[in-house]
Amino acid sequence: MKLIYQGKTKDIYALEDGNYLLRFKDDVTGENGVFDPGANTVGLTIEGAGKAGLRLTKFFFEILKEKGIPTHYVDANVEEATMTVKTATVFGKGMEVICRYRAVGSFLRRYGMYVEEGQSLDRFVEVTLKDDERQDPPITEDGLDMLGILSKEEYKTLKALTQRIGDIVKEELAKKSIELYDIKFEFGRLKENNEIVLIDEISGGNMRAYKDGQYIEPLKLEKLVMEGE
Amino acid sequence: MKLIYQGKTKDIYALEDGNYLLRFKDDVTGENGVFDPGANTVGLTIEGAGKAGLRLTKFFFEILKEKGIPTHYVDANVEEATMTVKTATVFGKGMEVICRYRAVGSFLRRYGMYVEEGQSLDRFVEVTLKDDERQDPPITEDGLDMLGILSKEEYKTLKALTQRIGDIVKEELAKKSIELYDIKFEFGRLKENNEIVLIDEISGGNMRAYKDGQYIEPLKLEKLVMEGE
Numbered sequence: 001m002k003l004i005y006q007g008k009t010k011d012i013y014a015l016e017d018g019n020y021l022l023r024f025k026d027d028v029t030g031e032n033g034v035f036d037p038g039a040n041t042v043g044l045t046i047e048g049a050g051k052a053g054l055r056l057t058k059f060f061f062e063i064l065k066e067k068g069i070p071t072h073y074v075d076a077n078v079e080e081a082t083m084t085v086k087t088a089t090v091f092g093k094g095m096e097v098i099c100r101y102r103a104v105g106s107f108l109r110r111y112g113m114y115v116e117e118g119q120s121l122d123r124f125v126e127v128t129l130k131d132d133e134r135q136d137p138p139i140t141e142d143g144l145d146m147l148g149i150l151s152k153e154e155y156k157t158l159k160a161l162t163q164r165i166g167d168i169v170k171e172e173l174a175k176k177s178i179e180l181y182d183i184k185f186e187f188g189r190l191k192e193n194n195e196i197v198l199i200d201e202i203s204g205g206n207m208r209a210y211k212d213g214q215y216i217e218p219l220k221l222e223k224l225v226m227e228g229e
Numbered sequence: 230m231k232l233i234y235q236g237k238t239k240d241i242y243a244l245e246d247g248n249y250l251l252r253f254k255d256d257v258t259g260e261n262g263v264f265d266p267g268a269n270t271v272g273l274t275i276e277g278a279g280k281a282g283l284r285l286t287k288f289f290f291e292i293l294k295e296k297g298i299p300t301h302y303v304d305a306n307v308e309e310a311t312m313t314v315k316t317a318t319v320f321g322k323g324m325e326v327i328c329r330y331r332a333v334g335s336f337l338r339r340y341g342m343y344v345e346e347g348q349s350l351d352r353f354v355e356v357t358l359k360d361d362e363r364q365d366p367p368i369t370e371d372g373l374d375m376l377g378i379l380s381k382e383e384y385k386t387l388k389a390l391t392q393r394i395g396d397i398v399k400e401e402l403a404k405k406s407i408e409l410y411d412i413k414f415e416f417g418r419l420k421e422n423n424e425i426v427l428i429d430e431i432s433g434g435n436m437r438a439y440k441d442g443q444y445i446e447p448l449k450l451e452k453l454v455m456e457g458e
Contacts (some may be wrong), residue, residue: 093342110366113322113358114376124375129342137339140369146353147343 008042009053009205015084018191019074024050024057024081028205028218035218040132050081052222053203057083059229060169060202069165070197072188088188088199092149094130095186097158099123099166102181104208110138118181123163157196158187165198173209176224178216183207237271238282238434244313247420248303253279253286253310257434257447264447269361279310281451282432286312288458289398289431298394299426301417317417317428321378323359324415326387328352328395331410333437339367347410352392386425387416394427402438405453407445412436 001021005012008029013021030036030043054076061073072085100107101123103115115121127144128136144150150158162185170180184207186200200206204218216224230250234241237258242250259265259272283305290302301314329336330352332344344350356373357365373379379387391414399409413436415429429435433447445453 110363111358111368111372111376112363113360114378122375124371126369126372129340131342134339134341138367138369139340140355140367142353143340143355146351147340149343 008040009050010201018087020085020087022083022085022201024054024083024201026050040136046219049219051078052219053201053205054078054081054083055226056203056222057201059226060172061198063168063172064165064198067168069161069168070190070195072190072197072199083201085199086197087191088197089191090186090188090199091144092129092147095144095149096128096130096136096184097162097187098126098128098182098184099162100126100182101166101170101179104181107182123166125159125162127158154196161187161196161198165202169202169207173225176227177211178221178224179210181208181210237269238279239430247316249314249316251312251314251430253283253312253430255279269365275448278448280307281448282430282434283307283310283312284455285432285451286430288455289401290427292397292401293394293427296397298390298397299419299424301419301426301428312430314428315426316420317426318420319415319417319428320373321358321376324373324378325357325359325365325413326391326416327355327357327411327413328391329355329411330395330399330408333410336411352395354388354391356387383425390416390425390427394431398431398436402454405456406440407450407453408439410437410439 002014003011004014009025009027011023015021026045026047026049027042028035028044028046028049029039029041031039031041033044055078058076061071064071065073072088074084074086076083100121103117103119103121108117126138128138130136141155144155145152166183169183173180185198187196188199190197204221209216209221230242230244232240233243238254238256240252244250255274255276255278256271257264257273257275257278258268260268260270262273284307287305290300293300294302301317303313303315305312329350332346332348332350337346355367357367359365370384373384374381395412398412402409414427416425417428419426433450438445438450
């Protein structure tokens with residue numbers, strides 16, 4: 001088992017069978033000691049954050065598997081905070097895909113001239129490039145195509161997958177009276193067949209969720225969703 | 230003649246026949262006393278800047294008219310720094326459409342991880358919303374549609390017009406050995422029939438042009454293009 005990448009919140013190891021092993025760390029992103037899933041810097045360490053994130057990720061990835069949605073997921077060991085995944089390559093140098101159900105966060109900061117805070121958005125999909133130095137710039141379908149990151153055809157697949165997965169997560173949360181406002185995903189191409197699949201994780205740190213109009217912190221969200229599962 | 234809007238670089242008057250009169254001012258946008266067409270604040274006043282901008286605008290709008298490209302242009306009086314135009318409404322609260330031939334400016338600042346400075350771009354079109362407070366945020370085709378600013382069908386028209394007009398300006402500049410790197414346009418819907426037309430101006434302040442690898446200041450560009458016309 002060989003360490004091939006040390007990320008902000010996970011380390012990635014290459015396994016001998018060709019798969020990857022992700023180890024979820026207790027480091028969370030944030031600024032000034034406050035947990036902020038949208039931040040680009042590791043802000044603090046919360047004991048148990050890695051396992052909690054993995055528990056939720058396992059929960060959602062297994063639902064997606066049942067529904068036949070392509071992901072990189074193979075299996076997970078929550079006690080060891082590890083997840084085995086198929087090898088995939090990211091688009092360009094990494095890209096995030098956001099699905100929005102209500103106007104908050106960077107969407108509201110950009111388009112506040114046209115929308116009210118919390119206004120309903122119809123599964124709005126947008127893409128940002130992972131680039132800490134340039135504050136993860138948003139990019140259009142045409143831009144992705146021109147820069148050789150994603151073809152127009154692939155964009156269609158990606159957008160449809162994003163909305164389908166977003167809707168599944170939204171439904172699961174709704175069962176616990178939690179409302180999903182937005183969620184971000186990462187996708188990649190499977191090494192074995194180039195298929196576009198969901199990669200990385202689906203945890204509290206990837207979404208904004210509200211209960212009775214109140215924002216739920218990632219770790220609390222994980223507890224609420226996993227209660228009784 | 231009634232003043233209906235005072236802009237950063239022009240004033241707009243309503244004429245009795247239903248058209249508008251634009252008066253080009255000598256105020257130019259910039260920061261700290263330096264002329265910067267991309268800036269959102271009026272930085273300084275340059276005597277003759279209004280007329281120079283109008284002269285170039287008249288030149289290009291008349292070429293577009295000959296080629297049958299829809300614009301709001303009726304006629305212009307350079308001595309009085311005025312242009313008569315058909316009444317049009319802007320999209321949303323104002324929107325800019327950029328056509329890029331080489332990677333410079335905000336494109337390079339956003340996508341510098343993927344492109345070299347000055348790299349060729351194939352008539353890349355992008356849209357930003359006019360919103361000084363939010364630094365003119367970029368927006369996607371889906372975003373424009375969702376916010377009710379522009380339908381998908383209208384976006385297609387807008388993109389095609391942008392590339393066609395950009396190419397015409399590029400060709401005209403090439404005749405004077407000047408290379409167009411990027412250009413920004415404004416479009417609107419004609420009040421009389423809702424047709425999508427080019428509005429505002431086409432002057433040095435709307436484009437980045439280079440000669441022998443050197444950036445040409447807006448006022449110098451206007452002189453170079455109008456020489457011998």
